[in-house]
Amino acid sequence: MSKLKLNVNGETHEINADPDTPLIFVLRSQLKLTGPKLGCGQEQCGACVVLADGEATNSCVRAASEFEGQEIVTIEGLSDGESLSPVQEAFRDEGAAQCGYCTSGIVVATTALLTKNTKPSPEEVHEALHDHLCRCGSHRRVLTAIDRLIGEGA
Amino acid sequence: MPKNPNIGHPSIEAHPDLDQWIEISKDERILLHTGKVDIGQRISTALALIVAEELDVDYDRIDVKRTETDVDPNEGFTAGSMSMQHSGKALRMASATARRHMLAIAAEKLEVEAESLEVENGLIQSRETNASITYWELMSEQKFDIPVDESVAVKAPENHTKVGTHVQPKGMTEIVSGRMAYIHDMVLPDMLHARLVRPPHYRAELKSLDDGVVARLAESDVTIVRDGSFLAVASADEYAAVKAAERLANAAEWDLKEGLPTAELFEALTSNERVSLPIAPGGAPVEEPVPALDNPPENAAVTLSARFEKPYHMHGSIAPSAGCAIYKYDKLTVWTHNQGVYPLRAAMAEALDMAIGDIHIAYSPGSGCYGHNGADDAAFDAALIARAIPGQPVLLKWTRDDEHAWEPYGSAMVCELRGSLDADGKVIDWSHESYGDTFMGRPAPGRSGSPAEKLLATHFLEDPLPWPIMPPTMGPHVGVHRNLEPLYNFPEPRLVKNLVRGLPLRASALRTLGAFGNVTALESFVDELAEAGGLSPVEIRLNHLDDEKAKDVIRTLDEKMTAAKAGEADGLGAGIAFSKYKNAAAYCAIGIEVEVNDEAEVLLKRAWIVADAGEVVDPDGLTAQLEGGLIQAASWTLHEQVTFDGGGVTSRDWDSYPIIRFNNIPEVETILMHRPGEPFLGAGEATAGPTGGAITNAIYNAIGLRLRRMPYDPDAIRSAAMN
Numbered sequence: 001m002s003k004l005k006l007n008v009n010g011e012t013h014e015i016n017a018d019p020d021t022p023l024i025f026v027l028r029s030q031l032k033l034t035g036p037k038l039g040c041g042q043e044q045c046g047a048c049v050v051l052a053d054g055e056a057t058n059s060c061v062r063a064a065s066e067f068e069g070q071e072i073v074t075i076e077g078l079s080d081g082e083s084l085s086p087v088q089e090a091f092r093d094e095g096a097a098q099c100g101y102c103t104s105g106i107v108v109a110t111t112a113l114l115t116k117n118t119k120p121s122p123e124e125v126h127e128a129l130h131d132h133l134c135r136c137g138s139h140r141r142v143l144t145a146i147d148r149l150i151g152e153g154a
Numbered sequence: 155m156p157k158n159p160n161i162g163h164p165s166i167e168a169h170p171d172l173d174q175w176i177e178i179s180k181d182e183r184i185l186l187h188t189g190k191v192d193i194g195q196r197i198s199t200a201l202a203l204i205v206a207e208e209l210d211v212d213y214d215r216i217d218v219k220r221t222e223t224d225v226d227p228n229e230g231f232t233a234g235s236m237s238m239q240h241s242g243k244a245l246r247m248a249s250a251t252a253r254r255h256m257l258a259i260a261a262e263k264l265e266v267e268a269e270s271l272e273v274e275n276g277l278i279q280s281r282e283t284n285a286s287i288t289y290w291e292l293m294s295e296q297k298f299d300i301p302v303d304e305s306v307a308v309k310a311p312e313n314h315t316k317v318g319t320h321v322q323p324k325g326m327t328e329i330v331s332g333r334m335a336y337i338h339d340m341v342l343p344d345m346l347h348a349r350l351v352r353p354p355h356y357r358a359e360l361k362s363l364d365d366g367v368v369a370r371l372a373e374s375d376v377t378i379v380r381d382g383s384f385l386a387v388a389s390a391d392e393y394a395a396v397k398a399a400e401r402l403a404n405a406a407e408w409d410l411k412e413g414l415p416t417a418e419l420f421e422a423l424t425s426n427e428r429v430s431l432p433i434a435p436g437g438a439p440v441e442e443p444v445p446a447l448d449n450p451p452e453n454a455a456v457t458l459s460a461r462f463e464k465p466y467h468m469h470g471s472i473a474p475s476a477g478c479a480i481y482k483y484d485k486l487t488v489w490t491h492n493q494g495v496y497p498l499r500a501a502m503a504e505a506l507d508m509a510i511g512d513i514h515i516a517y518s519p520g521s522g523c524y525g526h527n528g529a530d531d532a533a534f535d536a537a538l539i540a541r542a543i544p545g546q547p548v549l550l551k552w553t554r555d556d557e558h559a560w561e562p563y564g565s566a567m568v569c570e571l572r573g574s575l576d577a578d579g580k581v582i583d584w585s586h587e588s589y590g591d592t593f594m595g596r597p598a599p600g601r602s603g604s605p606a607e608k609l610l611a612t613h614f615l616e617d618p619l620p621w622p623i624m625p626p627t628m629g630p631h632v633g634v635h636r637n638l639e640p641l642y643n644f645p646e647p648r649l650v651k652n653l654v655r656g657l658p659l660r661a662s663a664l665r666t667l668g669a670f671g672n673v674t675a676l677e678s679f680v681d682e683l684a685e686a687g688g689l690s691p692v693e694i695r696l697n698h699l700d701d702e703k704a705k706d707v708i709r710t711l712d713e714k715m716t717a718a719k720a721g722e723a724d725g726l727g728a729g730i731a732f733s734k735y736k737n738a739a740a741y742c743a744i745g746i747e748v749e750v751n752d753e754a755e756v757l758l759k760r761a762w763i764v765a766d767a768g769e770v771v772d773p774d775g776l777t778a779q780l781e782g783g784l785i786q787a788a789s790w791t792l793h794e795q796v797t798f799d800g801g802g803v804t805s806r807d808w809d810s811y812p813i814i815r816f817n818n819i820p821e822v823e824t825i826l827m828h829r830p831g832e833p834f835l836g837a838g839e840a841t842a843g844p845t846g847g848a849i850t851n852a853i854y855n856a857i858g859l860r861l862r863r864m865p866y867d868p869d870a871i872r873s874a875a876m877n
Contacts, residue, residue, distance in 0.1 A: 018393070025393040034339040035332025039472050040554040044808040047472060075332030088330040092322065095774055098782055099194030100329030101472045101521030107330060126817035133808060135472050136194050136522040137785030139819040141778070 004064055008033070009077030015064070023059040023067050024048045027074060035075035035104045039133075046132035049105035050074050056112040056128070075104040078111060086149060087111045094145040098136030106132050110146055118153055160304045165189065165244035169227040170301045172255075175248035176205070178293040182276065184211055186245055187219045189229025190237040191493060194522040195838050196775035197237045198324040201245055203771050207316040208249030208309060210273035211289070218324060222516035223495050231494035231596065233525070233663065235739050235836025242771065242834055250306040255298060260287055311769065311830035318830070320774050337476050337491050337518035340549055345478075346377070347392035348539050348550040349399035351385040352560060353614065355802030356621075356660065357411040359383050367405035371398050378402065379542040382616035386539050388548055399553075413800035414658045420463045420863075423568040423589045426656045429626050433649035437630035437639040437737055444650050447572065451583050454574035456686040461570050462675035463863040465795035466563040466659050468805070470813060473521035474557040475528030477536030480547045486513045486540070490533035491520025494598070498530050501597030501605035502537060505612050505619075524786070526596045526662040528552055528561045531610035538611055558811060559803040560610060563796050564664025565591035566657070567634070569675035573644075579687040581698060584644040588672055589652040590634040592624035595662030610660075626653045631736040637669035637843060640676055641734050642698035658798055666839045669735065670787065673843025674864075677731035678850040682860065691730050691851065701734075703741050703827070707764040708732055710825060711743040714762050720747045726759060727856025731847025733840075740767040740837040741827075744784065744844035746820065748852040754868035754875075756792050756853060758820035761845075766827035768835035777824045780841045784822065787845035789814035793865050 004015045008031060015030055022041075027033045027050070039047030041060045048060040051073040078085045084092065087110050097103040106129065113120055113128040120128070125146055134142070169175070177185040186205050192198040198218035206213040219226055229240050257278065261268035264287060266280040273279075279286040311317075328334040353360065360383040368378060371387070376398040379386040385406065387398040415422065431439035450457040478489040486508060492498050495515040503510045515533070523529055536550040552560075567590040574583035597608040603622045606612055612619040627633040635651040684694035692712045699705050711730060715721075721728025727750075732743045745762040763780050770776055793812050797804045805811035846864075854860045859874045 021393050025396075028339075029392050032341075034335070037336075037473065038338065038551065039474075040808060042554060042807055044554075045472060079331055081331070081333075084327070084331060091330045092326050095323060095326065095778055097194075097326065097329045098196070098778060099472075099519070099522035100325070100334050101336065103329050104332045107332075126815075129816040132816065133472060133813060135470050135524070135786065135813070137782030137789075138778070139785055139814075139816055140781055140822050143816070143819060 005068055006064060006072060007070065008072045009074060017064060019065045020063050022061055023064040026064040027059060033074045033076050037101055037104055039101070044131070045102070046105040046109065047102050049108045051108060051112055054112060054115060056109040075108055078107070085111065087114065090145040090149050091142070094141045094148065096138055096141040096145045098138050102132060102134045106134070106142055114149055119150055160243065160247060163244055163247070163304060165227060165229050165240050166247060166302050166304055172248055172251055172298040172300050172302050174227055175245055175302065176252045176298070178289050180290070180295055182288070182290050183215050183217055184209060185217045185219055187226045188241040188245065189221055189227040190232045190241040191221050191517045192218070192325070192519070193232065193493065195779055196323050196772060197232070197241070199321065199775050200238060200772040201241055202324060203317050203321065204242055204246050205249045207314055208246055209253050211276045213316055213321050215276070220517045221495055223499050223514055228496040231497060231598070233493055235735060235838040235840070238771070238834035238836060246308055247304055247306055248302045250308045251300070251303045252298060254306060255300060256289055256292055260292055263287060263292070314830070317771050318773060321772070323775060334519070336473065337478060337489055337520050338473060338551060340478050340489065340518065342547040345547040345549055346388040346390055346543065347395040348386050348388040348536065348548050349395045350535060350550070350552065350556060351387070351399055351403045351406055352556055353383055353408050354410060355414055357413065358408040359411065360385060361407045361409045363402070364405035367401055371401065377543055379539050381538065382618060383614040384538060384611050386535065386550070388539055388543060414798055414802060415656065416800045419465065419566055419658070420568055422657060423566060423654055426654050428589070428655060429653045431626055431651050433635050433638055433651055437635065439626060439628055439635060439651055445648055447585055447648065450574045453576050454582060455577040456683065457572065457574040458682055458686055459572040460679050460682060460862060461568060462671070462678065464567045464671040464674070465864060466566045466661070467664060467790050467794050468558065468563050468796055468811060469524045469527035469561055469664055470811065471521045471523050471527050471557065474552040474554050475532035476520065476549065476551045477533035478518070478547060478549045479533070479536040479540035481537070481540040481544050484512060486537055488513065488515045488533050488537055489518040490515060490529055491518055491523070492529035492533060493523065493526070497596065497598040497605065498533060500599040501609055502534055504604060505534065505606035505609050506537065506541065524665040525564070526562055528557050530597050531560070534609040535611050555806050558806050562595050562660045562662035565593060565661040567668065567671035569671055571675060571679045573679060573683050575683055575687040579689045579694065579697065581642070581644045581683065584640070585648040586638055586676060587650040587652060588634050588638050588668060589654050590668060590671070591654055591657045591661040593633045593661065593663050593667040594624050594627050595622065595660070623655070626651065631738070632667070634668040636667045636736060637672045637733055639737060641701065641704060641737050642695070643700055644698065659796065659803070665783070665786070666842045669733070669839070669843045670790065670846055673731065673733045674846030674850060677733070677844060677847025678860070681729070681851045681854070695732055703766050704732065704734060706827065707741045707743040707766050711745050711762055711764040714764070714823065714825065715745045718760065720745055720760065721852065721855055725749050725856070727852045727854070729848045729851025729855050731844040731851060733843045735836065735840045740765055740835040740840040742840040742844050744841060744848040746845070746848040746852045748849065748856055750853060750857045750871060754871040756849070756866055756871070758788055758818055761820040761822045763822065763824040763841055764827070765824070765837060765840055766829060766835070767837035767840070768829050768832045770826055770828065773826055776826060776837055779838050780824055781822050783839060783841035784845045785814060785819060787842040788849060791846045791849045791864055791866060793867060795865055
């Protein structure tokens, strides 16, 4: 066990964990942030993606200790629980989810993309979502939601 | 008097009491009970709309209870595109009964004629006296204590103000904000997290465990559960359980036995021992000899034959399956994301030798499952672990590797077709034989064999159960023969199902069962015949259909695609396909436009869906289901096959089992036929078969290659081009 200092959703947390513990277990078990999902544990599906210093990052393999000093934001940190972020609103209004298990990672990745680039090309959108798998087939609605956000200059 | 088609509704027959369906709950809300579970298909949204409509209560005030045994109706499995016909219809009758009952009491209380009463958002008001009372004041948490009246008058479709409108799906805000609680997120006091250590393959047996590793794990607060070759670890800390499972896996030595059969799969499908049955008109097999395939008729102007091959597909749920269980005072409580809590309870009771009344099972959401994935097995695994550690809740999660390698797949299939046209382009001879494994591996009582032996872990316990050998299912359109019978009026078609034995992988229900393979094969073959007979794909289909609704969806599709100049641009191709799911559910015509690029990749450009699902309750939810089915089936068609060798399944992650990605998603336009007042026609599986056919036909239209073995990946296209 060692002490870790993690900045998550704007708050600093002191945590005791094995230094090799992947970030997602610290987020889900210790900080009770269950928005990031365990999907593959191999950085292949994107369900666990969080923001680390603004970059969409898998949390299922890399140790929590590697994230010390970075600003981590989970999907819970994108809105205050009352209102939704523009990306979340667009996804809701377009019905861009069925079971929703992959949605958290896709919302976070979309947020990262549109924060850096308000007018991404279709290729840039595909690139940003390339490692996000969806099995229900909500892809078209996700792309429609993103088009709408681009149109609104989000 | 014509017979009322609602009398004898299976869900109401089983659960006649109104209180089993509708609860006028406190806080001025309505709680509806259903035996159907929401697995992302938005059934709760559609059911809430139906209840809101009949009760005249705002949709936002309707809550949908998650199914649990002894509390909610037993409606079997949430499967086969039947939820609207079952729960939708039942709840419509229940709500109308509830409304009529409450208006009668209100009339008495308010001393007015029941006919003078109107309801708005649960407020009952008299037009005569303006006196009013709400549902909640009236009922004040009392029970109805009356049966559902199957002959109750329901609202006329022209008076619908909620059904058929666009509403925000139930749960959508929670999903997009990351607050949706899945079974994987459950936390109970003193809960342990568990992981499994699986054998390398179905037939392997645990030979030994390294005692040193076992002792060290025990010292570190990890509990090891072993029963025969069933091996699991549990720990209060989830990551400790993950690491312990890895260490234990390295400490386990397995007897590999004879390994999996390694004969070429498609060869095995048509040469292994099998049960062969002809399919009679109506789509059900009959216990009769299979008629010989005679020479084509003498007046045949064209005769073609073709063989289609489809590999095993996985459900590929994005969340590996999970189960949660507590075993306390000889009673078992289980949480599962499976599609039928009651059938699972019966199977578990048998497997654990417990009384059904000592087991309680509740649904908790998982990720989309699309059929019988690992959910039932994971629930049983959790129960086994919980029974070994009484008193403490256990949340078991499968790993990605567990789900990929151990879920029951959708069977591989071979379809052999032969057809003849006369000089006028009429089909005068038709033969379609399909070969595949069972699609009926769900743990369900009442089906052949023991339900317990359909729970995976029962084969690895100290006293293992035999692997199930399923007899052929004899109902219409169930299993290998789903949609084997064409809707087209081909004269006396020769239709044969072959249930094949001795295949290498575990198989069960995957979305559409045999229909995906059958519809793909027959819709591709119809196009081949059309071309040989000088007919367009639309002509040959319309010429052989009598059903006007079937013709309508095809004509509408044709108009849309013609207007959109589908497949006309340089380098593009377009194809269509049609089916009526099970020849009894929704009608669906699909058009797809593709490009095959220099890397031999199939790029999906545009897609059109025209569907007639009868009365539409939630148009946006229905559209989402149709689109999602199309994208999933496109993924099966272009990318997917479960691979294996003698040592086991080799598709163990998303690299070795690729699925469709965001860079190959077509523009999709969906057109719904509006049929207010007509019966619901299940639509959750309507698009899959025609999507496979339309892609096959579009590729042919684009590059002149008729592909007959999935997946249509660059290797398949290059190899077809070489031949």
